[in-house]
Amino acid sequence: MPAPAKSKANPTGRRGDQPKGKKNKTYATATTPRGLLTAAAVIAKPPPELPFELQQLILNIFKDAFPSAFGDDLEDxxxxxxxxxxxxxxxxxxxxxDYLRAYVVRWSPSRALGYLEILxxxxxxxxxxxxxxxxxxDQGxxxxxxxxxxxxxxxxxxxLAGVLNLLLSKSSVFPLKDGIETASAPDSELNQSRAPADLRFTIKLIDIADWxxxxxxxxxxxxxxxxxxxxASASVKASQxxxxxxxxxxxxxxxxDLLNISSxxxxxxxxxxxxxxxxxxxNELYTTSLPKTQAFLTTLTKVVKPGTLLLVVDSAGSYSTISLNGKPEKQYPMHWLVDHTLLAGETVEEKKWKKICEEASRWFRVDEELKYKLELEDMRCQIHLYKRL
Known part of the structure; x- marks a missing residue:
């Protein structure tokens, strides 16, 4: 039965590798330009820097949501x-x-910060x-x-809550409609995004374990x-x-279970x-069963509506190499298998997906000044974005 690769105990990066200072730094391989979201496969613009205060608020969410998880027995x-x-x-x-809570407070905060940048x-x-x-x-x-x-x-x-906060906040990197000012630099590509003030997110979380x-x-x-x-004073309470x-x-x-879910x-x-x-x-799904994972992606293609975006993020490099039939001499990069399934078709009528962008290797470095009770880890990943035609 498959489990998310986020269940791996191995960290994807070490905090000690990061540069010092209040700004997150992101890096790409020498062969891969930085950034996302152009018509080309890769782009050169760096992602926007995330507000330090928002990153700290995200870490505080995990700390405040599960205070009992930080007991003396957490390490055991x-x-x-x-x-x-x-x-x-x-x-x-x-x-x-207790295993679920321990896992969440230990590994999910670092991932949440990295996901915030991408999402x-x-x-x-x-x-x-x-x-x-x-x-x-038309407001749509x-x-x-x-x-x-x-x-x-x-x-x-x-x-995702962090993204919505960015979109709705006056100090967001995303200016809202009707001329609400932003405190962020005006020349960022994402500063040009227009978010409706009444924007709402509905989120479905799907997993094999009971979270x-x-x-x-x-x-x-x-x-x-x-x-x-x-x-606390009444004014402080009112400001929260x-x-x-x-x-x-x-x-x-x-x-x-995604590998056994019905259409x-x-x-x-x-x-x-x-x-x-x-x-x-x-990558974990492929490791569990390559045929079932390919079948799952085929079913996914059939049931989603045109215009749907599909974001795949996973470990970069050799960590996402799949062996065919268990033979080490027949190994393929995970993204090649995904492309082989989603981008098949010779004619326009046959094609089901368009690849919007890809990035072979991105680093998200955790800011050293962020405060959290446990170690925070850097994240190195590959990114692939598809759009249903």
Whole structure:
């Protein structure tokens, strides 16, 4: 049974490698220009820098949502989780509440920061294109629908709340409609994105393990003011606001095995979504069963609507190499297998997907000045974005 690659115990990067200072630095391989979201396969512009304050708020969400997870026994629990992950005992790993909480507070915060950078680019551009496509006074839909496949461990839901915060905040890198000012540099590509003030996210989180209690707790923490001292003044209490308004942020969790999900069930879950994400999950699916994963992608193609974006993010380099029939001499990069399935077809009528962009290797470096009770880790990943035709 597959489990998300985010379940791996091995970190994707070490915090000690990063440059010092308050700004996140991102890097690409020498053969791959930086950035995303042009018609070309890769682009040269760097992603926007994320507000330091927002990154700290995201870390605080994990700390405040699961205070009991940071007990004296956390290190022992994490060692047990690592052992089960190393043995690929995913059912054992994600079958206990204390294991789930320990996993979330240890590994999901770093991932959430890295995902925030990627998702802010993609959703910002998608909303910009939606606004440009409107005619006259047509306001269109202010609802943006997202399905996160393998997204139960908390990183996706928190990063998406961060994106919505960016879009709705006056200090956002995304200026809102009606001339609301932004404190960010005006020359950033994403600063040109136009986000409706009544924008809403609905998010479906789909995973093989039962993360419902975790995602419910995080959703509550994201949509309610942060805890403060009972001795705080009335003015301080009144100034506390949630990361995102509950009316604009709706999440539901659905427990399913993606490799054995029915076509009808998958259609109900993702058939009308604007964005589908598969973050650090697809490589694990391929490792579990290459034929079933290819069949799953074929079914996904059949059930999604035209215009749907599909975002695949996974480990970069040799960490995402798949062996065919268990033979080490027959190894293929994960992205080649995905392209082979999604981009098949010789004629326009036969083609089902268009590849919008790809990036072979991106580093997200954690800012050293961020505060968290546990170690934060850098993230190196490959990024692929497709659009259903």
């Amino acid at each position: 629990v994490l060692q047990e989780v690592k052992g089960k992950l190393f043995g690929r005992d995913f059912l054992g790993t994600f079958g206990r509440d 802010s680019e993609i959703i910002g551009k998608a909303l910009e294109e939606r606004e440009e496509g409107r005619v006259g006074d 839909s202010q609802l943006f629908r997202i399905a996160c496949l393998g997204g139960g461990a908390g990183a996706e839901i928190v990063s 419902a209690a975790i995602t419910d707790t995080l959703n509550t923490s994201l949509t309610t003011p942060p805890p403060i001292s009972k001795y 606001k949630p990361l995102v308004p509950a009316s604009a942020f709706t999440t539901t969790f659905h427990q399913h 009808d069930t998958l259609a109900d879950l993702v058939g009308n979504q604007d964005l589908i994400t598969i973050l650090f999950t697809l």
